[in-house]
Amino acid sequence: MRDVDVDDEAELAPAGVDRPRIEAAVREILEAIGEDPDREGLQDTPKRVAKAYDEFFAGLKQDPGDMLGTTFDIAHEELVLVKDIPFYSTCEHHLVPFHGTAHIGYIPSPEGLVTGLSKLARLVEVFARRPQVQERLTTQIVEALMTHLSPRGAIVVIEAEHMCMSMRGVRKPGAKTVTSAVRGQLRDSSTRSEAMSLILHG
Numbered sequence: 001m002r003d004v005d006v007d008d009e010a011e012l013a014p015a016g017v018d019r020p021r022i023e024a025a026v027r028e029i030l031e032a033i034g035e036d037p038d039r040e041g042l043q044d045t046p047k048r049v050a051k052a053y054d055e056f057f058a059g060l061k062q063d064p065g066d067m068l069g070t071t072f073d074i075a076h077e078e079l080v081l082v083k084d085i086p087f088y089s090t091c092e093h094h095l096v097p098f099h100g101t102a103h104i105g106y107i108p109s110p111e112g113l114v115t116g117l118s119k120l121a122r123l124v125e126v127f128a129r130r131p132q133v134q135e136r137l138t139t140q141i142v143e144a145l146m147t148h149l150s151p152r153g154a155i156v157v158i159e160a161e162h163m164c165m166s167m168r169g170v171r172k173p174g175a176k177t178v179t180s181a182v183r184g185q186l187r188d189s190s191t192r193s194e195a196m197s198l199i200l201h202g
């Protein structure tokens with residue numbers, strides 16, 4: 001077993017954003033919408049938003065390699081799939097959330113390089129906690145798996161609802177966007193259908 005120090009907290013370490021600048025910008029926005037940033041309910045809002053942004057964008061400072069640093073040598077030549085990993089991300093076009101579930105599968109490398117199951121969920125966090133589009137989120141996860149675990153194949157499927165399509169703009173709450181990225185042996189139609197069927201039907 002190879003082990004690399006990974007933060008044991010459920011949350012990623014904060015992004016270390018420039019909080020005073022965010023606070024000033026939020027104050028500006030409040031004024032721009034015609035609000036009084038000094039009224040009682042809003043006084044602490046710039047601070048709260050800056051703190052929240054530190055969480056929303058914590059992935060910007062994280063290295064996916066750290067998340068996949070704990071590996072085990074396990075002889076397993078078949079699919080490993082973790083499904084229904086919930087995530088929240090931020091649409092880079094409108095800075096509002098998109099959220100849903102990610103499904104990650106891979107067929108370990110011939111050397112049997114297998115990572116801890118929770119690390120797959122942590123990997124989703126690393127890329128979700130950034131300004132994102134869903135397609136890039138999907139691709140970045142699959143590429144990180146290929147780079148750090150050298151699997152025979154990998155598949156990532158993400159289903160998400162975008163608040164920018166629900167609460168504004170076209171206003172279609174409930175509409176789901178599904179994206180997938182497939183690499184290596186999982187591109188073969190039978191292996192891919194097995195993975196897709198497990199993802200969709202369990």
Ligand SMILES: Nc1nc2c(ncn2[C@@H]2O[C@H](COP(=O)(O)OP(=O)(O)OP(=O)(O)O)[C@@H](O)[C@H]2O)c(=O)[nH]1
Pocket residue numbers: 091092093132133134135162164165168169170
């Ligand atoms: N491909 C893709 N598009 C996204 C994602 N998140 C948001 N969008 C889309 O980004 C597009 C931005 O379009 P624009 O015309 O520049 O912006 P807009 O006037 O706010 O667009 P509307 O949302 O249609 O009102 C919209 O169609 C959004 O639905 C994403 O993750 N992937």
Ligand SMILES: [Zn+2]
Pocket residue numbers: 091092093094095096162164165
């Ligand atoms: Zn958007």
